[in-house]
Structures are given as C-alpha cells and as structure tokens.
Amino acid sequence: MSTSQIFLMTSTFLACGVEMVEALTIVLATGITRGWRSAMLGVAAALGALAVIVVLLGPAMARVPIGTMQIVVGSLMLVFGLQWLRKAILRSAGRKALHDEDKIFAAEQQIARQHMPDTKQPIDWYGFTLTFKGVFLEGLEVAFIVVTFGAAQQRIDLAAYGALAALIIVLAAGVLIHKPLSRVPENSLKYVVGLLLTSFGTFWTAEGIGVEWPGTDLALVVLLGFYAILATLIVRQMRATPKGVAV
Numbered sequence: 001m002s003t004s005q006i007f008l009m010t011s012t013f014l015a016c017g018v019e020m021v022e023a024l025t026i027v028l029a030t031g032i033t034r035g036w037r038s039a040m041l042g043v044a045a046a047l048g049a050l051a052v053i054v055v056l057l058g059p060a061m062a063r064v065p066i067g068t069m070q071i072v073v074g075s076l077m078l079v080f081g082l083q084w085l086r087k088a089i090l091r092s093a094g095r096k097a098l099h100d101e102d103k104i105f106a107a108e109q110q111i112a113r114q115h116m117p118d119t120k121q122p123i124d125w126y127g128f129t130l131t132f133k134g135v136f137l138e139g140l141e142v143a144f145i146v147v148t149f150g151a152a153q154q155r156i157d158l159a160a161y162g163a164l165a166a167l168i169i170v171l172a173a174g175v176l177i178h179k180p181l182s183r184v185p186e187n188s189l190k191y192v193v194g195l196l197l198t199s200f201g202t203f204w205t206a207e208g209i210g211v212e213w214p215g216t217d218l219a220l221v222v223l224l225g226f227y228a229i230l231a232t233l234i235v236r237q238m239r240a241t242p243k244g245v246a247v
Contacts (some may be wrong), residue, residue, distance in 0.1 A: 003217035004203075007224075008153055011196040012162030015145050018189055019138045026134030028174065035126035041123060042131030050139045057147055067208050073152040074205030081197025088191035089231055093238035152204055163199040195231065199223040 031039035090096035146163045152154030164224050203213065213219035 003220055005158055007196065007200060007220050008149060008155060009158050009162040012145060012149050012159045013166045013195065014189055014193045014196065016142045016163040017166035017170060018193060019141045019145075020166055022136050023138035024170055024174045026138075027131050030127050030130045032070060033129075034124050036219055038124035038127040039131045042128040043135050045128070046135035046139060046200055048133045049136060049240075053140070053148065056141050057143070069152050070204040070208030072208075073148045073204070074201045074208055075089045076148065077197045077201030079201075081194050081199075082192045083194075085194030085198055085227075085231060088187055088194050089235055089238070092191065092235045095238060149200075157205060174232050188194060191231070195224060195227050198227050 027039055027043060030042075087096060142163055146159045147156065150159030199220055202223055206213065215222075
C-alpha cells in the first residue's frame with residue numbers, strides 16, 4: 001500500500017470518526033431521554049436517505065476527470081483542513097474553549113425534554129426528528145468525505161474501509177460505555193485531521209494543476225511535517241502572547 005493510500009485511509013478514518021462521535025451523542029441523548037424505539041427509527045430513516053444519496057452521487061463523481069477532481073477536492077480539503085486546524089490551534093493555545101461532549105450531551109437531553117412524548121402515539125415524532133436530523137447531517141458529511149476523498153484517488157473502496165472502521169469502533173465504544181465518548185480527545189483528533197486534510201489538500205491541488213512532487217507520495221510526509229511544525233510554533237507563540245494582544 002502506497003503512502004498516499006495510507007494517508008487516504010487514515011484521513012477518512014479520523015474525519016469520519018469525529019462526525020460519528022457527534023452523531024452518537026445526539027442519538028444517545030434522544031434515546032435515553034425519549035425512548036429508543038423512535039430514536040432508532042430516526043437513525044434507520046437517516047441511513048436509508050444517505051444510502052440513496054451515495055448511490056446517486058458515487059457514479060457521477062467517478063465520471064469527473066481525475067485532474068479536475070483533484071483540484072476541486074484538494075481545494076475543499078484545504079478549506080476544511082485549515083478550518084479544523086485553526087480551531088484546534090486556538091483550543092490548544094487556550095484561546096477557545098475545548099469541545100466538551102458531556103456538555104453537548106446535556107444540551108441535547110435538554111432539547112429532547114422540551115416536548116415530552118405522547119404515550120398514546122406509536123411513534124414519538126419529535127424524538128424521531130431529532131435523531132434523523134442529527135444522523136442525516138453528520139452522515140452527509142461522512143458520505144461527502146468518503147465519496148470525494150476516494151474519487152480523487154480513484155480508490156473509493158479504501159475511503160469506505162476507513163469510514164467503516166471508524167463506524168465499528170465508535171458504535172462498539174457507544175454500546176460498551178453507553179454514554180457520550182467524552183474521553184475521546186476530540187481536539188487532538190481534530191488537530192491531526194486538520195493537519196492531514198491540509199497536507200492532502202495541498203498535495204492534490206498541486207497535482208491537479210500539473211505539479212510533479214519530488215519523491216511522489218513521500219512528499220505527503222514532508223508536507224505533514226511542515227504543517228505540524230508550523231502549527232506547533234503558532235501554538236507556542238500564542239501561548240506566550242497575553243490574551244487580547246495581536247499575535
């Protein structure tokens with residue numbers, strides 16, 4: 001397996017894992033608060049809708065010329081990667097509050113309690129809607145990651161394997177601990193994902209416009225190291241600068 005393929009699976013696995021943790025938090029909060037039947041029906045409906053979208057979107061993406069795909073996907077990865085990396089840097093430097101799954105879980109439970117279920121109805125439509133919306137929106141991001149990342153390298157199968165591995169691990173953890181995955185260092189995950197997406201985005205965008213990287217796939221390792229060092233230096237500089245002072 002080449003370096004770029006390893007990067008592809010790792011990026012997909014981590015990026016999808018973050019989205020799945022957020023979806024699981026919504027499902028657990030709704031299921032515990034309002035009942036599991038409607039919550040799981042909402043999950044099933046969302047997965048069905050996502051399956052239809054992937055079936056329609058996948059073949060269309062595969063027909064796009066590889067150079068065009070690399071430019072488009074590479075640019076999107078740069079945008080997402082730099083956005084995730086920026087937030088992770090701010091959190092690491094103490095300039096932004098850490099992402100707290102326990103607080104999000106409590107907030108989702110509060111939302112779920114706002115309209116208590118009608119026991120006379122066979123389905124709690126409010127709980128159904130909460131889980132459908134949460135799983136569909138997070139799942140849409142997962143589907144976008146898998147289809148675009150995979151199509152850009154013409155290896156949707158590898159991207160799908162990375163997403164499947166993330167799904168299995170997140171679901172297993174959710175079943176075992178039956179609570180939000182608050183122990184998962186989400187900021188660290190987003191930090192790594194931001195670095196990977198930014199490196200991949202730079203690599204693919206440049207390839208799409210005709211740049212030939214020295215060392216081919218090994219250039220990804222150099223790009224990752226460069227962005228990691230740069231991000232570390234930015235975090236140290238921000239920590240050393242008093243809050244309120246421009247960095």
